[in-house]
Amino acid sequence: MTGDEAERSSTLVTGDRAERSSTPVGTDGAERSSTLVTRREQSTGRTGSQSVERAIAVLFAMEGEERSLTISELAGRVGLPVSTTHRIAQALVRDRLLAKEGPSSYRIGDGITALAHTAARQIDIEAAAPHLHGLSSGIRITASLGVVEHSEAVTLYSARPPSMFCGHQLPTRRTRLEDSAMGQAIVAFGQRRDRRLAAIPDVQASRRRGYSVSSADGVTAIAVPVFDSDGQVRASIGVQARSVRLNPTLINQIHPAMRQTAELLRGVVAEGPVRTNIDQLIRATI
Numbered sequence: 001m002t003g004d005e006a007e008r009s010s011t012l013v014t015g016d017r018a019e020r021s022s023t024p025v026g027t028d029g030a031e032r033s034s035t036l037v038t039r040r041e042q043s044t045g046r047t048g049s050q051s052v053e054r055a056i057a058v059l060f061a062m063e064g065e066e067r068s069l070t071i072s073e074l075a076g077r078v079g080l081p082v083s084t085t086h087r088i089a090q091a092l093v094r095d096r097l098l099a100k101e102g103p104s105s106y107r108i109g110d111g112i113t114a115l116a117h118t119a120a121r122q123i124d125i126e127a128a129a130p131h132l133h134g135l136s137s138g139i140r141i142t143a144s145l146g147v148v149e150h151s152e153a154v155t156l157y158s159a160r161p162p163s164m165f166c167g168h169q170l171p172t173r174r175t176r177l178e179d180s181a182m183g184q185a186i187v188a189f190g191q192r193r194d195r196r197l198a199a200i201p202d203v204q205a206s207r208r209r210g211y212s213v214s215s216a217d218g219v220t221a222i223a224v225p226v227f228d229s230d231g232q233v234r235a236s237i238g239v240q241a242r243s244v245r246l247n248p249t250l251i252n253q254i255h256p257a258m259r260q261t262a263e264l265l266r267g268v269v270a271e272g273p274v275r276t277n278i279d280q281l282i283r284a285t286i
Contacts, residue, residue: 051088054080058088059097059112066151068105123147123235125157128268132159132237135261139254141239141246142169143261146182146223153183156235168219168242181221182238184212189225190233211255212236220246222255226262226269234269237262 061077062069069077075085089106092098096111128145136143136159144158152174160169177183178200188206206212211224221240225233237258240246 054078054084055088055092058085058092059108062098062106062108065107068101068107071104071106074106123156124268128265129157129159131261131264131268132157135159135237135257136161136239138257139239140164141241141254143258144171144182144238144240145226145235145265146171146180146186146238147235148177148183148186151177153177153180153186155182166241169240171221171238171240179214179216180238181212181214181223181240182236184214185223185225185236185238186233188212189227210259211251213251215243218243220251222246222251222258224255224258224262226265228269229266235265237265 057078057080058074061074071082071086071089074089075082078085080088089098089100093100093106093109096109098106098112099109101107123145125145132143132145140161140163142158142160142165145156146153147156148154153171153176155171155173155175158170171180171182175183177187184200184206187200188203200206200212202213211222214221219240220243221238223236223238226235226237228234239254239258
């Protein structure tokens, strides 16, 4: 074969391959998506940041979910082919950020749980305590600081008032979100796409009045959100008492002071290391 013939043959083969690769292999949407993704990667080059962004997208597809998701559901939410999503999920499983359930379903892994637990505790309790005690002294009801972990509201600190204290003012350490005013306040005033909103009663009413309310067994609780300096909800301040005492009239009187205290805590809930042993502090205070 001459040099010209070899060159023509190479051109024909290359062109044929390019034409075949540009033809969809089927009518399935995932296959077409896979072809488009492959072409984009070939044109722009696969980058480390792209892989990280895809992994983050898969993790956020699980946000607010109480159940496991199939690989097809994850792929549909992130807009990637099933095969690509499967590879990402397997990598996340190896690093404990996802956990596999059954042959093709996934849930949040204990690695994420550990990270979330740390993030939830990144609050300077010692700096928050004086503000909470000032509030409790003024309204003469225990003032508590809470955060959300998964589907529960967690009480981090409770400041008792110097007078008119009773056991009904103390929230339990952990409570289901839908049963906790503090948990409801964090979710209701947080991300609008949070799937946990479906479990929270009267979300729009809470946003309008500026606080959440819950009642059970003759005890009423209200809570206001605590925003950080970036406007993200990081915690909530809650008070509770017997319903005959914490009635609508008293709620109207005390919730402005609660919101003012929440403003004072903006810097306290900014990201940073914990400056105290929270478990010891709770035992010493409650």
